[in-house]
Amino acid sequence: MELKVKSQGGCASSGCGSSTDRLAHLPEAIRAKVNNHPCFSEDAHHHYARMHVAVAPACNIQCHYCNRKYDCSNESRPGVVSEVLSPDQAVKKVLAVAANIPQMTVLGIAGPGDPLANPERTLETFRQLSEKAPDIRLCVSTNGLALPELVDEICKHNIEHVxxxxxxxxxxxxAKIYPWxxxxxxxxxxRKAAEILIAQQQKGLEMLVERGVLVKVNSVLIPGVNDAHLKEVSRVVKAKGAFxxxxxxxxxxPEHGTFYGLMGQRGPTNEELQTLQDACAGDMAMMRHCRQxxxxxVGMLGEDRGHEFTLDKIETMEIDYAAAMTRRxxxxxEIEANRAAQRQQSGEVFVSLASLKRPAPKKTETRPVLMAVATTGGGVVNQHFGHAREFLVYEASSTDVRFIGVRKVDLYCSGGDTCGDAETTLQKTIRTLSGCEVVLCSKIGYEPWGMLEAAGITPNGEHAIEPIEEAVATVYREMLESGRLDSAPAPEQRMSA
Structure with a gap:
């Protein structure tokens, strides 16, 4: 049996993953741009951090799924901020974060409104950062309505990712998504509003690609509205050069106060999201590690350290950014050396797996298995089950290991060596992990172990501090050799996909 790793990001020349086929159509200079970009590279997000600065309060469109909120520390979703900054304040905050979180590589402006509906504030922030922090990659996210008129300005400020x-x-x-x-x-x-917006988005995409800017396209999956249409979106944007x-x-x-929420529009299930992502993947590379x-x-994807860098706190910090750049x-x-070592270690494991005696051919292909992983970053299995606020889901099969997506959960355990009796929270977590047959973590308590097993999910704490893909591949091999893959998973563990 030979297992190969498929990453959603990476590049051969920069040593950032194994999916060179996904990037072969791009020039080497552009491939290198994703090497340490946690939002554009699935592998990089295990190792590098990002931050957003909220300098753009106004928006030029209304979306039925959006409600911009201020001073809302308990929500983690686009459009929510605790404080809106001036460009000068934003730059000061970026320098403070970059000095204190040296693995931070990317600064993005994504709201809380639309950055290009606030061009003066957005571009002034970028102008100062390109001068004062040239080692930080600059990104902007936009709905695209004002994009074509500002492409030249974007390129002038050395913004590599849009x-x-x-x-x-x-x-x-x-017309069902945008009221105006x-x-x-x-x-x-x-309909006229949607027609104008779509035309501007497509024009802006083409202009950016012509100038060599790396473009990612975000799409919100809205069941019953655009779910059957997004495969066509994927085909079109790929044809126009989106990466x-x-x-x-x-x-x-409903508590978020959006139109869709108040009107009872549901979100997609994990299975519906994966099915749609897999359908679109036939047209282009998919990002599956987004945390919205x-x-x-501020911080690694999946964590938020913004409370450490409020305006009052950064006022007391003394930043020598020249020294900080050296440290960064x-x-x-060190991160790149660690990534290289992990690739070598994983490669040795996969070579070892390939040398195993192959099982006798069967009439049907060995089925794939979904495994959930608790990790705090670094590309390794290193988190207690009860401390996880999210699980990374991987699919192992007889041919490869591939990253599927992220599933967020409520915190089950507040700390210490034992977990509480938060049965309701644990039951919700188990429902969220539906479809997974294994959970990999560094440690797990007795009670959740039993409840997971009762739900048909096998807890596994034997691969702590091992690279994730290596651990997943090893567990899959063990399942194959033990005969566990000869039977279908329990009904509650099947995925509709």
Missing amino acids: TITINCVDPDVG IFWNNRRIKG LHNVMPLIAE CRADA AQVHA
């Missing part, structure tokens, strides 16, 4: 949210390429679908746009000093509604497609689930809880971050997020370069070199 994300455009494109939820449709059909105005009839768009503000265009040429007029509020335009209905990566990020299909995200609709967040529609706040507009002021050292940390990045």
